[in-house]
Amino acid sequence: xxxxxxxxxxxxxxxxxxxxxxxxxxxxxxxxxxxxxxxxxxxxxxxxxxxxxxxxxxxxxxxxxxxxxxxxxxxxxxxxxxxxxxxxxxxxxxxxxxxxxxxxxxxxxxxxxxxxxxxxxxxxxxxxxxxxxxxxxxxxxxxxxxxxxxxxxxxxxxxxxxxxxxxxxxxxxxxxxxxxxxxxxxxxxxxxxxxxxxxxxxxxxxxxxxxxxxxxxxxxxxxxxxxxxxxxxxxxxxxxxxxxxxxxxxxxxxxxxxxxxxxxxxxxxxxxxxxxxxxxxxxxxxxxxxxxxxxxxxxxxxxxxxxxxxxxxxxxxxxxxxxxxxxxxxxxxxxxxxxxxxxxxxxxxxxxxxxxxxxxxxxxxxxxxxxxxxxxxxxxxxxxxxxxxxxxxxxxxxxxxxxxxxxxxxxxxxxxxxxxxxxxxxxxxxxxxxxxxxx
Amino acid sequence: xxxxxxxxxxxxxxxxxxxxxxxxxxxxxxxxxxxxxxxxxxxxxxxxxxxxxxxxxxxxxxxxxxxxxxxxxxxxxxxxxxxxxxxxxxxxxxxxxxxxxxxxxxxxxxxxxxxxxxxxxxxxxxxxxxxxxxxxxxxxxxxxxxxxxxxxxxxxxxxxxxxxxxxxxxxxxxxxxxxxxxxxxxxxxxxxxxxxxxxxxxxxxxxxxxxxxxxxxxxxxxxxxxxxxxxxxxxxxxxxxxxxxxxxxxxxxxxxxxxxxxxxxxxxxxxxxxxxxxxxxxxxxxxxxxxxxxxxxxxxxxxxxxxxxxxxxxxxxxxxxxxxxxxxxxxxxxxxxxxxxxxxxxxxxxxxxxxxxxxxxxxxxxxxxxxxxxxxxxxxxxxxxxxxxxxxxxxxxxxxxxxxxxxxxxxxxxxxxxxxxxxxxxxxxxxxxxxxxxx
Numbered sequence: 001x002x003x004x005x006x007x008x009x010x011x012x013x014x015x016x017x018x019x020x021x022x023x024x025x026x027x028x029x030x031x032x033x034x035x036x037x038x039x040x041x042x043x044x045x046x047x048x049x050x051x052x053x054x055x056x057x058x059x060x061x062x063x064x065x066x067x068x069x070x071x072x073x074x075x076x077x078x079x080x081x082x083x084x085x086x087x088x089x090x091x092x093x094x095x096x097x098x099x100x101x102x103x104x105x106x107x108x109x110x111x112x113x114x115x116x117x118x119x120x121x122x123x124x125x126x127x128x129x130x131x132x133x134x135x136x137x138x139x140x141x142x143x144x145x146x147x148x149x150x151x152x153x154x155x156x157x158x159x160x161x162x163x164x165x166x167x168x169x170x171x172x173x174x175x176x177x178x179x180x181x182x183x184x185x186x187x188x189x190x191x192x193x194x195x196x197x198x199x200x201x202x203x204x205x206x207x208x209x210x211x212x213x214x215x216x217x218x219x220x221x222x223x224x225x226x227x228x229x230x231x232x233x234x235x236x237x238x239x240x241x242x243x244x245x246x247x248x249x250x251x252x253x254x255x256x257x258x259x260x261x262x263x264x265x266x267x268x269x270x271x272x273x274x275x276x277x278x279x280x281x282x283x284x285x286x287x288x289x290x291x292x293x294x295x296x297x298x299x300x301x302x303x304x305x306x307x308x309x310x311x312x313x314x315x316x317x318x319x320x321x322x323x324x325x326x327x328x329x330x331x332x333x334x335x336x337x338x339x340x341x342x343x344x345x346x347x348x349x350x351x352x353x354x355x356x357x358x359x360x361x362x363x364x365x366x367x368x369x370x371x372x373x374x375x376x377x378x379x380x381x382x383x384x385x386x387x388x389x390x391x392x393x394x395x396x397x398x399x400x401x402x403x404x405x406x407x408x409x410x411x412x413x414x415x416x417x418x419x420x421x422x423x424x425x426x427x428x429x430x431x432x433x434x435x436x437x438x439x
Numbered sequence: 440x441x442x443x444x445x446x447x448x449x450x451x452x453x454x455x456x457x458x459x460x461x462x463x464x465x466x467x468x469x470x471x472x473x474x475x476x477x478x479x480x481x482x483x484x485x486x487x488x489x490x491x492x493x494x495x496x497x498x499x500x501x502x503x504x505x506x507x508x509x510x511x512x513x514x515x516x517x518x519x520x521x522x523x524x525x526x527x528x529x530x531x532x533x534x535x536x537x538x539x540x541x542x543x544x545x546x547x548x549x550x551x552x553x554x555x556x557x558x559x560x561x562x563x564x565x566x567x568x569x570x571x572x573x574x575x576x577x578x579x580x581x582x583x584x585x586x587x588x589x590x591x592x593x594x595x596x597x598x599x600x601x602x603x604x605x606x607x608x609x610x611x612x613x614x615x616x617x618x619x620x621x622x623x624x625x626x627x628x629x630x631x632x633x634x635x636x637x638x639x640x641x642x643x644x645x646x647x648x649x650x651x652x653x654x655x656x657x658x659x660x661x662x663x664x665x666x667x668x669x670x671x672x673x674x675x676x677x678x679x680x681x682x683x684x685x686x687x688x689x690x691x692x693x694x695x696x697x698x699x700x701x702x703x704x705x706x707x708x709x710x711x712x713x714x715x716x717x718x719x720x721x722x723x724x725x726x727x728x729x730x731x732x733x734x735x736x737x738x739x740x741x742x743x744x745x746x747x748x749x750x751x752x753x754x755x756x757x758x759x760x761x762x763x764x765x766x767x768x769x770x771x772x773x774x775x776x777x778x779x780x781x782x783x784x785x786x787x788x789x790x791x792x793x794x795x796x797x798x799x800x801x802x803x804x805x806x807x808x809x810x811x812x813x814x815x816x817x818x819x820x821x822x823x824x825x826x827x828x829x830x831x832x833x834x835x836x837x838x839x840x841x842x843x844x845x846x847x848x849x850x851x852x853x854x855x856x857x858x859x860x861x862x863x864x865x866x867x868x869x870x871x872x873x874x875x876x877x878x
Binding site for chain 1: 619737772791794812833852856
């Protein structure tokens with residue numbers, strides 16, 4: 001039984017208990033949200049203990065916003081060890097889940113290696129493997145089902161499947177500035193055009209659902225027509241596919257399979273709220289998993305920032321799961337340090353949005369930091385910092401270890417210190433006044 | 440006559456003409472906005488040609504959002520050459536204005552050196568110099584007026600003056616988590632407490648206005664009680680000072696002096712819109728100059744990102760001028776590379792917000808980039824990138840110079856390429872169909 005089916009039977013699974021514990025809510029609350037499809041727990045039975053090391057998480061609006069980091073080798077750069085190191089860095093710097101998007105090297109080996117080591121949910125885009133060493137036109141239903149079944153058996157927790165991109169949507173792409181920017185989407189468009197047939201992932205949806213149900217793999221319904229630039233945002237192509245994704249959400253749930261929906265991409269800041277509302281409406285509250293969105297196109301090299309801006313707005317207005325974008329987006333595969341920057345930037349977005357959404361207890365950490373700053377307690381500040389090591393490194397190295405000031409203003413110009421002294425004097429004055437006169 | 444007084448007499452100055460040209464609007468439009476106080480042109484008569492090298496800019500909601508970079512030596516680190524280099528980097532990476540916040544070294548020399556070289560407006564916080572080598576308690580009206588007059592004579596274009604922090608506001612600080620985090624604010628609080636008298640900057644306001652009017656220095660009314668953590672945001676202390684700042688806006692305008700108003704600081708994401716609306720209402724549309732705001736407290740080392748997120752929301756909802764925050768905020772004085780990161784992050788915020796506000800022609804640059812991406816034209820992408828050098832450096836160095844793909848997906852997996860090929864095939868098929876049959 002999947003988490004969804006268990007929840008419908010009012011059963012609380014160990015995974016639901018663990019998610020409740022992490023989120024500091026009751027397990028009945030998590031069960032009810034999973035039952036309604038508002039929260040998913042991507043937890044393949046073969047990745048959960050005792051088969052695997054997964055420590056399950058929940059994804060959905062009623063709980064904290066989650067962050068995904070994309071890993072994976074490409075034909076241009078690939079190494080099993082390199083990807084494992086990136087996995088470690090991703091988790092260390094705030095990723096709640098990872099995707100293995102490998103398109104080069106020994107895909108099976110890299111995936112199994114990552115799955116064996118990942119304590120976080122791991123997702124894949126099976127179509128990538130389907131067309132390694134094979135022209136996309138040669139893709140058959142048998143290859144599709146076999147590949148998905150193998151990923152599921154290996155323990156993959158969620159899969160991006162571009163089931164909502166239909167043949168009838170393709171003419172809408174011609175009007176676009178940047179066309180199709182999703183790899184999976186462009187491959188399926190090629191297949192449909194070549195064969196003049198409907199998207200095979202769409203046609204095989206019931207068979208695929210049966211496989212995912214067996215291992216409790218969560219659908220991540222891919223948006224093959226996500227806009228790849230501001231000019232294409234919220235256009236007919238994007239909206240047409242989203243309507244189909246909304247129908248597939250219902251079909252997945254009817255099949256007992258957990259489901260989330262993927263979203264853009266590139267969106268101007270003022271259109272983000274609208275995009276989030278439309279998705280929640282069309283997809284009946286299925287968790288929205290967005291890539292960014294980036295809010296400007298002219299900042300390659302800094303797209304972790306254009307993306308963190310959009311991701312904060314998205315998480316505030318309706319997204320539940322943020323796929324990171326690294327500084328190397330649009331340019332190359334991320335290095336270990338790009339992974340760090342991407343993870344931290346989107347952890348910031350998730351945290352800022354969760355504070356703004358008023359989730360319980362989320363700001364306690366920030367308030368503790370504010371108190372440490374007011375107390376000029378630097379060791380405590382580094383302890384509370386999300387990345388204390390980096391913060392410590394940026395503090396002026398010339399300062400004595402025990403200095404209770406920083407290099408911004410120096411000791412005597414420190415507003416915190418002046419305020420603290422003023423406060424102390426005020427308190428002393430008050431104390432003196434309240435001392436009873438001597439006899 | 441100040442720009443404000445000229446505008447009121449319906450005169451279009453050369454500075455207004457230049458601003459109109461930069462913003463691609465009519466000079467009458469700029470004149471009218473300056474006359475209403477909705478746009479300021481910080482342009483000291485001694486910094487404008489022929490006395491100086493200033494190329495004037497406008498700041499206000501009707502035109503593009505501007506970015507400020509803080510420079511300046513501290514007692515801990517100071518060098519004239521270092522600050523000049525930072526000035527160059529700031530302008531190169533998108534600063535529209537700079538502030539010299541020096542509190543160490545030879546303040547007069549550094550300031551004059553920066554002014555002689557700055558083609559962008561330069562601001563100062565004169566109280567810093569007033570208390571170098573002097574306890575703040577020793578500050579007198581004569582020192583205050585003399586220092587402001589000297590800065591004005593030297594060509595400073597705008598000055599932060601904490602005139603709105605009143606004695607009656609100080610008890611409101613006691614309730615705070617982080618007290619006063621503005622250096623100027625804390626110094627004046629100390630003075631007021633020591634002398635048990637009203638803020639001298641407030642009391643001297645008319646005299647100060649007379650000096651600023653003479654050189655056409657723009658007021659940047661400082662927020663000495665800006666919140667220094669999320670817990671203190673939008674509190675009574677902040678709002679009480681803001682009401683006083685609103686009154687001073689009217690008094691400055693009556694004196695013929697241009698005026699903008701400074702704002703926070705640290706604000707949770709969901710309170711930013713409210714903060715912007717309240718300021719615009721209380722300050723009668725005077726340009727709002729915000730520091731960030733940062734939207735989380737636990738990310739020292741990454742506060743250019745927490746700040747860019749808040750700055751985008753601020754610029755979308757009402758701010759006109761964004762003071763950058765660098766990765767070293769809360770830790771130390773920025774290096775040259777911190778200046779670059781801070782400038783780019785806030786240039787992103789300004790640009791994303793201006794797109795969202797629908798300013799004319801602002802997105803053309805992004806659309807050109809989208810076309811270059813779709814065409815796989817890499818040289819053009821680097822040309823259009825805001826920081827093409829950094830973008831070029833991040834692209835996989837192993838790729839041949841003329842490669843029309845990147846290291847993310849490699850050549851064959853490129854969605855852009857697949858889409859382009861599909862489009863070409865579709866067009867060829869259509870062309871073949873439309874060829875008339877041979878005779």
